[in-house]
Amino acid sequence: MDIMQAMEERHSVRSYRDDPIPEDILEELRSAIAERNEAGGLNIQLVLGEPEAFSGILARGFKGVRNYLALVGGKAEDLDERVGYHGQHLALMAQQLGLNTCWAAGATCRRSRCGAEVGEGEKIVCFMALGYGVDGGRPHRNKPLESLCRTDTEMPEWFLNGMRAAMLAPTARNQQKFMIALEDGKVRAESTGGFYSHVDLGIVRCHFELGAGVGSFEWA
Template sequence: MDILTAIKNRHSVRNYIDKAIDNETLAALKAEIDACNKESGFHIQLVANEPKAFEGMMANYGKFSGVQNYIALVGRKDADFDEKSGYYGERIALKAQMLGLNTCWVAMTFSKGAAKKAVTIHSGEKLGCVLALGYGKTQGVAHKSKPMTDLCETNGNVPEWFKNGMEAAMLAPTATNQQKFIFTLSGDTVTAKATGGFYSKVDLGIVKYHFEIGSGRTL
């Protein structure tokens, strides 16, 4: 599976079967995490065979079941923490999809206390969102999207690469499917910004990564 196919096929999955992730798949995913950490300066960690973060009341509220693995997005408490965690977290989520795994972005409906006990958080770092990880009972369902014209601003002819980028961005997961972002094309320059709403900065990082993959352009 290539990454564009992963973008189209990846949907949020909350319920997982009782199946361990094999060592080869874990190694490939860890290699991607290491690459993201090296590039970003983050301290993202894979937690395997540890169900406690998804056993409490919050996980039940979030309708999660069978979650025994997750990706913990840990990094320095910088101003760009949220956006970078979205960008690199989604990069890892798509790699997981390419490896035959399923994921779900989780901001609040997990036990943060249990997760903090399972990871290493250095001074000056914090734990943000996590990604539930494993083999889903289903492959999830596609989310509805706003029209492209509601999510971008352009003038004149719109190049094909920009349309491709927007189509990929429209497939990106966002908190409660709010899609609080706007891309602006001015000449050959693209900018993207969050337009408010909870976790919209995390969402901005996610949609930026999707846009870059779809368009072949770096923002």
Template sequence: MDIIQAIEERHAVRSYKDKEIEPEKVEELNQEIEKCNKLGNLNIQLILNEPKAFTGFMAHYGKFNNVKNYIALVGPKTANLEEHIGYYGERLVLKAQQMGLNTCWVAGTYKRRKCACKINSGEKLVCVIAIGYGEDQGIPHKSKPMEELCKIEGNAPKWFEKGMHCAMLAPTAMNQQKFLFTFDGKALKLQALKGALTKIDLGIVTYHFELGSGLSIKK
């Protein structure tokens, strides 16, 4: 499965089978996490066979079932932490999809205090990603029309259309899609609009657009 196929086929999954992630896949995930931590100056951790974070009312409210594995997204308290978490967290989400695993971004509907990750001084836990073998493959989310998510002058280049295709498939908090691309024929910009967790969403959307377009978005 190539990365664009992973983007198109990956959907949020909240109910998981009672099946352990194979050791070779755990090793592969940890290797990818190590790369992300080095590139993003983060402290992301894979937590296995730990169900306490997804028990009780919050997990029930979030419609989660049998979540025993998750990726804890931890990093230093900097101004761009949430955006980095979104960017590198989504890199791990798509890597998991390519490996035949399912995932779900989780910001509030879990027990933060029960999360088994290690948080060093000056760091914070931003959110987690549930991971494992899903009971299903999830359901595609509805997207706003492309014209509501971008403003361009003239005709859109092919690379921009490909980037927008992937950006529109990016998971965002409550499927709010509170982001806006602008392109005047020379400069490309992406901004987060007002809404919950939009900085995390910005990182996720950035990663998707870069994969689709083949270009980096300058901050």
């Protein structure tokens, strides 16, 4: 499965079977998590066989979640965006490995009962359910392309490819509150507000880069 297929087939899945994740897949995940933590200055943690974090009343939309990522990092102004960017790389890798995922706001889960270790000066930004879903989820609705981007010239093919990928990105409550602009030869991604919008912006930037092709453009 290539990365575009992973983006197209990855949907939010909230109900999970109790099937164990094979050790070889877990090793690939652990290796990828270590790489993303190093690249993003994060402390993302894989928690296995722990049902309590997703058992509260606010997690009523989730069923059977026993494995998840706790997206942890040192408190900083750009933490949410880094969590979104690097976390989505992990979500897409999980899809390529045959797993399903779903982002979950920190308030959805019982932080006090989760199995992650949070150091001094760190916080849990959000969680990501992980495992074998009861089904593969459903595609989300999209806003019109023209409402999510603008260009100061005729839209290049690489930019269109990036936008198609960005529109596949999951966002909180499917709000798609972002704007991607091509101006003076550089690309700028901006949040237009909303719930968890900076995490969303990191996720969208991840998708845009992968769709447009790293090296095809420069961020402003």
